[in-house]
Amino acid sequence: MTNHVEAAAVRPRTLAWVGRHLKVGERIVRTGALHGGITAEIRRLTVGTRNGGTRDLILRSFVDSRYLGQAADWLSREADALILLTGTDVPAPGLVAADPTAAHCEYPSLLMTHLTGRTVLDDDGLKTRVSLLARQLVTIHAVRPVEPIREYVALTTADTVVVPKGADAAVWAAAIDVIRKPPPPYEGRFLHRDFQPGNVLFDERLSQSVGARITGVVDWAAASWGPADLDVAHCSTNLALLHGPAWGLRFAEAYEEAGGVLASAASERLWWQVRDALACSEEVRQVAQPWRKAGRAELTTRVVEERLDAYVTALIDAAS
Structure with missing residues (x-):
């Protein structure tokens, strides 16, 4: 079940697609936009788990018409790279699902695990x-x-x-x-x-x-x-x-x-x-x-x- 009030920012077809890739008993309880990207819309999805806890996923969608022509190639590359990097010493996200051609979502999208940490762009350190x-x-x-x-x-x-x-x-x-x-x-x-x-x-x-x-x-x-x-x-x-x-x-x-x-x-x-x-x-x-x-x-x-x-x-x- 999905909390549709909190998850309203995610488009309906995409929301349903994400739901099909959650574990039994899980639901999206919160979403939030992440900033810093140039070509894609990126959202953090907080998922409520069966035991009362939460985990986060990242949804990457290409919604800008300027980049839609390249989206399938980019998302396919990313999906392949995340699979390749699984189990290596490179701390990359894990692939959950990909819809490079928007067969199931409103826009070409990729769902992956969330990594802790933050980008740092200042001069200190x-x-x-x-x-x-x-x-x-x-x-x-x-x-x-x-x-x-x-x-x-x-x-x-x-x-x-x-x-x-x-x-x-x-x-x-x-x-x-x-x-x-x-x-x-x-x-x-x-x-x-x-x-x-x-x-x-x-x-x-x-x-x-x-x-x-x-x-x-x-x-x-x-x-x-x-x-x-x-x-x-x-x-x-x-x-x-x-x-x-x-x-x-x-x-x-x-x-x-x-x-x-x-x-x-x-x-x-x-x-x-x-x-x-x-x-x-x-x-x-x-x-x-x-x-x-x-x-x-x-x-x-x-x-x-x-x-x-x-x-x-x-x-x-x-x-x-």
């Missing part, structure tokens, strides 16, 4: 978190799928880059020239493909510093096969925009210190670093908005653009 992020990414890249998985997708080209207002045209021209060359050869790894602080949960006691730990890695919709450098570059870009260019440059070092292996040639590393930074130039507004909602009010679109410019400049300067 960053040195510790960077090390933890690096070690976690090494663990992800150590996963070896039994079945082949899809190759990574990179949509940015030299012609789609958006140069920030006031940026040094010569520096950005040099950066764009980097990705005009073909992608470097690489040894494939299992990639998260959107590994960054907004998709990592930390222990609630993180403020104590000592004993801080990662409790979960979420949003596996872009999981794929590709170079470790690409995941590292993506996290580096996000750290540069959240905390300043120096932290973006630092992450690759932390990854290697944790045992990760990157491209041996500096020019090859630069290609992936620049490629990801330039990809971000096309979606600065979308990236900055959830960060502000999460409490980083100072990260306006303009501030993030300036940090991106500074990071691209730092990458080009370091290579010259």
